Amino acid sequence: MPRRNKITIVGAGNVGATAAHWAVQKELGDVVLVDIKEGFPQGKALDLAESSPVMGFDSNLVGTNDYDATAGSDVVVITAGVPRKKDPATGKFTSRDELVETNRKIVGSVTKQIVEKSPDSILICVSNPLDAMCHVMLHESGFPANRVMGMAGVLDTARYKYFISEALGVSVEDIHGMVLGGHGDTMVPLPSHTSIGGIPLPELLPEEKIEAIIQRTRKGGGEIVGLLGYSGYYAPSASVVAMVESIVRDKKRVLPTAAFLKGEYGYSDLYIGVPAVIGKGGVEKIIEMKLGDKEKQMLEVSANAVKDVVKLLPY
Secondary structure, three states, rough: OOOOEEEEEOOOHHHHHHHHHHHHOOOEEEEEEEEOOOOHHHHHHHHHOOOOHOOOOOOOOOEOOHHHOOOOOOOOEOOOOOEEEEEEOOOOOOHHHHHHHHHHHHHHHHHHHHHOOOOOEEEEEEOOHHHHHHHHHHHHHHOHHHHHHHHHHHHHHHHHHHHHHHHHHOOOHHHEEEEEEEOOEEEEEEEHEEEEEOOEEHOOOHHHHHHHHHHHHHHHHHHHHHHOOEOOHHHHHHHHHHHHHHHHHHOOEEEEEEEEEEHHHOEEEEEEEEEEEEEEEEEEEEOOOOOOOHHHHHHHHHHHHHHHOOOOOOO
């Protein structure tokens, strides 16, 4: 019997547990859920495992509070960290910048423990602030940059596509587009590279409607937090599992990924969202798109915003 892929998900909260759900439903491999709260990952794993006879998937699930069971993982998804929250007293959201120091310590510690047990793994960051935490994982792991990436663009693009489908009343399956840049308010949706069944988006929607969709996409995470009081998890977990699937099945999908740039798009030594070929080697290729002047300007704003957060790191 061939060896099954092994996927570790650190953080058994909403995003992590739901990612495990999507992963086993797709039978991407066996899943290890790790969390510091005793009984929590064990309970989530058991509950999900008990659904396997009903849903018909055949994957092993383990919940644990340490990292021994994660040994030999092929892919590790790190969702651990403090999420964005809305302060009920002030109504203000936790800014991504405010999360840096707390989550740096958490993500750094997790990364070290993961690397000790799975030195050949590929790491996917989901923790916020996403782009900065990718730098933390790269630094603490010592891995080559192609094996450390972040999930942001898949989620941002999914929101962008859904809002377009909602506006046009068409299937999401026929919408093709991409969002570049950092994960946050400065992300860069690309209307000029967006089509619906091959028809350019600007031919189907007026400029003001497209701009409204872009702004809603940029505020997509905040909109969910405003409604729920905490971050969304269905779309984020589905998005990271799309990346996991492309890696473990070597699908070589072109996905918007927080990747470490080495001169592409004019940036170096910086994690920023760009289209990349994702396969068993991790980020196997970064694809450079032709951008218009306005798009280049937006990407520059986004890159500068990422740099400002990365500057808060001690390395």
